[in-house]
Amino acid sequence: MTDHVIRLAVNDEQIEATVPARLTLADFLRDRLGLTGTHLGCEHGVCGACTVLVDERSVRACITLAVQVDGCSITTVEGLTGPLADRLRAAFSRRHGLQCGFCTPGFLVTATEMIENDSRPKPLTADHVRETLSGNTCRCTGYQGIVQAVLDAEAPDHITG
Amino acid sequence: MTLIGTSVPRREDERLLAGKGSFLADQAQGAYHVVFVRSDIAHGDLRQIDVSAAQEAPGVVGVFTAGQLGLRDNYIALLHEPDPEFVAATAFTMVDQRLAVMADRRVHYVGQIVAAVVASDRYLAEDAAELVNVGYAALPVVVEMEDALDAEAPVLHEHLSSNEAASLSFSFGDPDSARAQAAVTVAETYRIGRHGAVPLECRGVLTRLGHRTGEVDVWTSTQVPHMVRRGICAATGWTTDEVRVHVPDVGGGFGTKANVYPEEILVPLLARLTGRDLVWVEDRQEHLTAAAQGRDQVHHCVLSVDAEGRILALEDDFLVNIGAGSLWVAGIVANTAIHLLGPYRVPAARVGGRGIFTNKAVVAQYRGAGRPEASFVLERSLDAAARRLGLTNVEIRRRNLLTAQDLPYPRPLPYRDGVPIVYDGGDYRACLDAALDLLPVGVVAQEQAAHPELLIGHGVGCYLEATGRGPYESAQLTVTPQGRIEVMTGAASAGQGHETSFAQVAAESLALPMEAVRVLPTDTGSLAHGIGTFASRSAVLAGNAVAQTAAQLVDAGRRRYARATGADPAEVGYREGVFQAPDRDPAGWRELARLGGPGEALEGEPPLRAASMYRCRTVTWTMGVHATVVGVHPGTGIARVLRYAVAHEGGVEINPLVVEGQVLGGVAQGLGGTLYEEFRYGADGGPRSTTFAEYGLPGASEVPEVQIRHLGVPTDNPLGVRGAGESGTIAVAAAVAAAIDAATGCTHVTATPIAPRMVKSALDAA
Structure with missing residues (x-):
């Protein structure tokens, strides 16, 4: 097994590590860095629970190798901070957009990308949010609260009650 | 106070939204990994299991089969038997099922465990598992029920005479004459496909050995910790004092985790055998193959x-x-x-x-x-x-x-x-x-x-x-030295918000603000008995258990206040967290807790606590x-x-x-x-x-x-x-x-x- 040295930024912290070629990004984040908010729901790239941002684009950490992100900047759920993150978290709670919470980190990361990415039409519509969230699976909520939470967070002025 | 009936924001949310949940795999730091070798045929006799190459693989602590683990003829006990009245009224029958903890002679489905690999990390454990060579003599397979009932069908379980596991029948009224008089009779065959819970978090079991206490601490992603404890003790012969089952944050259950699984017995057993803290984290393919459907x-x-x-x-x-x-x-x-x-x-x-x-x-x-x-x-x-x-x-x-x-x-x-x-x-x-x-x-x-x-x-x-x-669920309320109320029930949460809902019940029952109450995760060492979360039972059974126990805690508080103040217990009032008798100083939960401390009026008295079982x-x-x-x-x-x-x-x-x-x-x-x-x-x-x-x-x-x-x-x-x-x-x-x-x-x-x-x-x- 070949080891490789990688240098990357994780949640704005510079990191250098020696990793085997086959170590996944998810296991690197969870086991080496203790960032256990990135969850593994399927380990084959379908459920989206492990979604992280790599250079501001959403990526599935379960099917990405740690060596592939050499030189990149990673944001995990633990690194989502600032006004949008605060709004998203508050809206998820208010709208009951989570129950067991296992899928939630992936939804927060995907929602952050959706709202921050300027190429997406704004304001978001419910249909657009649903389509964009279709790569994330939630087994508890039926998605209703999640969709409402993303809409609330994108357009905070529109919240009534 | 009207906490019951209010959409109080969930207490679980803050940590889950921060990525600070504590799911099973999140707690595995430092543990060695277990990977199971599973049958890849649906029905057959085990001929030989060659573990020699796997034993020599890097990082491997050991590779174990049923014989080595002393698990020959060791089966998981059934979780439910109906009441005799129901059995009599419905002619209910049920055979002796033998679901092996680990297969040692015959496998009955793809995914059944035939060996376990323990290694220093999961990658190495999976490498080694691939080197285990299992020889089978395949037997005829039965997939559909109609085939299982055919007179020529192989009987799948050797100790039985047919493929029927249970039966019942009942009738009332006069269906025959009703049919004869009917204007319309519709007859049809309906099929409901096989699907299942499929929670986003797969199963997982972690065991840490208490080297000082001799206890085995088990965390498992379950809805039914007390049933798991019973399953572990029944299979291993350990006492309930030796094994403590804890419930982490559980990423959904929906019934598949209201079960007792071989892995929940094997991981603690392997931990004691190898002297190491061990974890098994199920992957999705395993879940879709071997978890209950x-x-x-x-x-x-x-x-x-x-x-x-x-x-x-x-x-x-x-x-x-x-x-x-x-x-x-x-x-x-x-x-x-x-x-x-x-x-x-x-x-x-x-x-x-x-x-x-x-x-x-x-x-x-x-x-x-x-x-x-x-x-x-x-x-x-x-x-x-x-x-x-x-x-x-x-x-x-x-x-x-x-x-x-x-x-x-x-x-x-x-x-x-x-x-x-x-x-x-x-x-x-x-x-x-x-x-x-x-x-x-x-x-x-x-x-x-x-x-x-x-x-x-x-x-x-x-x-x-x-x-x-029913028949019951248990709840326990304990007053901390600071006067906070800690609640535990046997109904483990798997995303249903028990930390919030049961806190609402306790706070309302005690006439306290929500902040004064905290609901703790279930562990079988702290709560002697419990049943679990399934069958839409938690609000009814555990909710009422919390309310009932809260009333008992108030009575206990009243008696303590009376002992400390010399008041007649019948004259002690309780209002919004404060006990008071005529002409005596009032005391809240915190003051009552302090009374047991050194130099206080009730020096040496244990913390105030109430526990009860609610029976419906x-x-x-x-x-x-x-x-x-x-x-x-x-x-x-x-x-x-x-x-x-x-x-x-x-x-x-x-x-x-x-x-x-x-x-x-x-x-x-x-x-x-x-x-x-x-x-x-x-x-x-x-x-x-x-x-x-x-x-x-x-x-x-x-x-x-x-x-x-x-x-x-x-x-x-x-x-x-x-x-x-x-x-x-x-x-x-x-x-x-x-x-x-x-x-x-x-x-x-x-x-x-x-x-x-x-x-x-x-x-x-x-």
């Missing part, structure tokens, strides 16, 4: 109605495919049978059901556990009868649903707990009206205008569910009606659910937001099983749905907005609560099937998941 029933139903559409008799004969076995076979077969009677006036019935062994994976009580199957069969039969009589689906239900004049409605049968069944509802027909108010049949025209390319139809489905199954006499019934509008694409037969509404007659809602969430999530799971999800098997017994590409879960684009109306009808328990955890799931298949039939005008859906090719070929032929 659900449904998989076939019914032959005959419904007789008079010329007005009134039910005269229901006759049903059903089979449940329990695969290699089910620790819950009694519950599933009995639930199915009882719920076939539905929320209607049914004067006569004849029901027979059997659980059947095959070479599919094991089965547990997936959300509804017999209720969705029963609802599908009865509701479809009503729709068929309505069509024959020229009635609408709504009208035939209106004529049969129980009303305020009928309720409470006794049935000439005992429930599984032996207590005669009495539906304790308010007005089931009002629930139908409420559902149609949310989603009138007239919406079809609107949706047709919005979707001219689709065929549009409206459907309804009714359900009745027994909730709050029998179940309480929740009724509801689902209405939906579905669009069918004529070119593909694919159904799209456009609108959905649920009206349900629940009880008092502790936290309406949480209850609504249960219903919404339940509908989504119901849609999955109705349209997308199926555990398919090949003729060789090989599972064909072992990734999320093949096992299709509904996504955000498949699940519509769901409108909910709650018609609260309190029931006879101290909190007045009814269960609601399964209400969202049960009637989905019935409602969607009816809507598809209405849309096409040429189908009578009889099987789930509803295949687009079936719908399309019916449309093409019409």
Whole structure:
């Protein structure tokens, strides 16, 4: 097994590590860095629970190798901070957009990308949010609260009650 | 104070939204990994297991088989037996099941554990597992129940004489003469496919050895920690003092984690054997292969109605495919049978059901556990009868649903707990009206205008569910030195918000603010007895246990206050967290706690604590009606659910937001099983749905907005609560099937998941 040295930024912290070629990004984040908010729901790239941002684009950490992100900047759920993150978290709670919470980190990361990415039409519509969230699976909520939470967070002025 | 009935924000949310949840795999730091070698054939005798190459692989501590672990002839005990009254009334039978902790002679399904590898990390453990060479002598495989019952079929379990695992039958009224007098009799075969819970978090077990205490601490992603402890002790011979089962944050359960699994026994056993802390984290392929599945029933139903559409008799004969076995076979077969009677006036019935062994994976009580199957069969039969009589689906239900004049409605049968069944509802027909108010049949025209390319139809489905199954749940309330109240119950949470809801109950019962109460995760070392979270029972059983124990804690506080102050206990008042007797200084919980400290009036007294078990006499019934509008694409037969509404007659809602969430999530799971999800098997017994590409879960684009109306009808328990955890799931298949039939005008859906090719070929032929 070949080891490789990688240098990357994780949640704005510079990191250098020696990793085997086959170590996944998810296991690197969870086991080496203790960032256990990135969850593994399927380990084959379908459920989206492990979604992280790599250079501001959403990526599935379960099917990405740690060596592939050499030189990149990673944001995990633990690194989502600032006004949008605060709004998203508050809206998820208010709208009951989570129950067991296992899928939630992936939804927060995907929602952050959706709202921050300027190429997406704004304001978001419910249909657009649903389509964009279709790569994330939630087994508890039926998605209703999640969709409402993303809409609330994108357009905070529109919240009534 | 009105905490009960308020949508208090969930306490769980902050840590979960921060990525600071504490799920099983999140706690594994430092533990060595267990990877299981599983059978890749569905039925066969084990010839040899060659572990020599694996033993020598890098990082490997050991590779273990059943013989080495002393697990020959070691089987997991059944989790449920019905009450003798029920057994007598339904001629219930059940055979001795032998679900091996680890296979040592024969395997009965793909995914059954045949060996375990322990290594320093998971990558190395998986490398080594691939080097284990297992030799089998294949045996004939039985996949479908009809084949299992064939006289020539191989008997799958050596100690038995047939493939029948359980049976029951009952009848009342006079179904034969009812059928003879009927204006219309509809007979049909219905199939409910095999699907299941599939929580986003797979299973997992962590064991840490208490080298100083000799204890084994086990964390497992479970709904039933006390049952797991019992399973571990029964298999290993350890005492309950030696093993403590803890519940981490659990990433969804829905029934598959209300089970006792071989892995929950093997990981602690291997930890003690190797002297190391060990973790097993299930991967998704393992989960879709070896975790307990659900449904998989076939019914032959005959419904007789008079010329007005009134039910005269229901006759049903059903089979449940329990695969290699089910620790819950009694519950599933009995639930199915009882719920076939539905929320209607049914004067006569004849029901027979059997659980059947095959070479599919094991089965547990997936959300509804017999209720969705029963609802599908009865509701479809009503729709068929309505069509024959020229009635609408709504009208035939209106004529049969129980009303305020009928309720409470006794049935000439005992429930599984032996207590005669009495539906304790308010007005089931009002629930139908409420559902149609949310989603009138007239919406079809609107949706047709919005979707001219689709065929549009409206459907309804009714359900009745027994909730709050006993016999008991336990709760314990402890006053900390700071006067805070800590609550623990046996009902472990798997996302249902127990930390919030039970805190609401405790705070309201103690007349304290929420901040004064904290709900702790369940662990069997702190709470001696418990049952768990399943069967829509937590609010009813654990909720009432918390309320009852809180009252006892106030009594204990009153007595302590009286001892400390010399007051007559009868004169001690309690108001908003403060005890006071005439002419004495008041004292709150914090002061009472301090009284046991050094130099204080009650020096040496233990912390104030109360513990009790809440026992319910029998179940309480929740009724509801689902209405939906579905669009069918004529070119593909694919159904799209456009609108959905649920009206349900629940009880008092502790936290309406949480209850609504249960219903919404339940509908989504119901849609999955109705349209997308199926555990398919090949003729060789090989599972064909072992990734999320093949096992299709509904996504955000498949699940519509769901409108909910709650018609609260309190029931006879101290909190007045009814269960609601399964209400969202049960009637989905019935409602969607009816809507598809209405849309096409040429189908009578009889099987789930509803295949687009079936719908399309019916449309093409019409």
